[in-house]
Amino acid sequence: MEALGVVLALVALLGVTLLVMAVVGTVKAAKAVATKVERHSSNAQRAVENAALKAKSITKPGDQGRIAGLRLSLRTALDSTRQVLQSGLPQDSQLGDALQLLARLDSHAAELDAELRLLEREPMSSRVTAKLPELRERAERITHSADSLRWAAQDRMRRFADDELARLSEECRDEAGALRHWTPAEPAADRSESAAGAPADARSATASADGPADRPKGLGSGRQTTAEELLGLAAEPLSRLADRLRKPNPAGPNRP
Template identity: 80%
Template sequence: MEALGVVMALVALFGVALLVMAVVGTVKAAKAVAAKVDRHSANAQRAMENAALKAKSFAKPGEQGRIAALRLSLRTSLDSTRQVLQAGLPQDGQLTDALQLLARLDSHAGELDTELRMLEREPMSSRVTAKLPELRERAERITHSADSLRWAAQDRIRRFADDELARLGKECQDEAGALRHWTPADPGGSAADRAAETPAAGTDSPGTAASSAEEPADRRKGLGSGRPSSAEELLGLAAEPLSRLADRLRKPNPAGPNRS
């Protein structure tokens, strides 16, 4: 019985844990959906306000139209800068500081937009004329600061893209050069290698040269050659002049002729 009670308690605890997890998940999902809806509704409301300001800037003449155009340019500058910084933040973490500065500019722009909206409802045209130059100067300062952040972020993103493209081009050139160093597919070797291994026509091989060196001198000079030897070469008289040979034959023999 005690073991059964322990098992039931564990099952109950497990069921309570599942129920708590389901409730927490439902609450988180509801908050995420609500935040998404709020974000989309805020964007839609801002888009509607921008469209209304654009229409006022064209439709209403005088100070009212200039105030609407000033509010529209202020919103457009801040929104464009925010989009550029948020788009480049995943690739460049240093844009976080720029986003923080933009948030501070956005707070000043919100205060200025409130003053401009109040000035639109001002019935005294003299006060509108007196306050508008000051508010326009503040709006231009905020707009210039936001534009500077956007231009710097765009230049930074472009520079990183150019550097990456240059590195990619260098790697592609190196790979192309490596691909051009191919090995011939002929297993027997190239024609130049076969020509180098084959002896040239008209040249003697080392064995032929050695056998020619070992031939007897007399065979190279006389009997073994293709040319027939003369009588003078056979008697060893080729080196003696014929005149000396004739003188020696004419010389008388002191012993006299041999008689039988």
């Protein structure tokens, strides 16, 4: 009975755990869907407002049209800068600081947009004419700051892309040069043996062409040998040879 109770308790605990996990997952999914829907709805609402402001700036003359143009230029500058910074943030974490500055600009732009909306409903045209230059100057400052962040981020991303392309081009050029060396390099041992054997072959060829320096000149020397050289008498003068031949031999003609 005790074992059965333990098993039932474990099964109940497992069921409660699964139920809690299902509830938590459902709540998280609902929050994610709500956030996505809210973001899309806010984007759609902002797009509708921008279209209405553009129509007012074109159709309404005077101060009302100028106010609508200021609001539209302010929103366009901030939205464009936000898109550029968010698109480059995954590749460059330093753009996070620029996004923080843009968020501060957003707060100032929201305050200015509220003042411009109130100025649109102002019945006194004299007050509108008096306040509009000041609000335009503030809008231009915010717009210029947002544009500066966007231009700097674009230049930074372009510079990184150019550097990466230069490195890639250099690597491709090196690889192309390596691919053209299709002849395998000669091993170092073979090169040393060939270098050492070349002088020996040259010396043997020279020796075989010239012949030994101490070979006696004779029948194989390339010229005809005279009778004096064969008898060993080439070194004596001819006069002494004639005197010796004329001298009589006392022992007789048959003795040496």
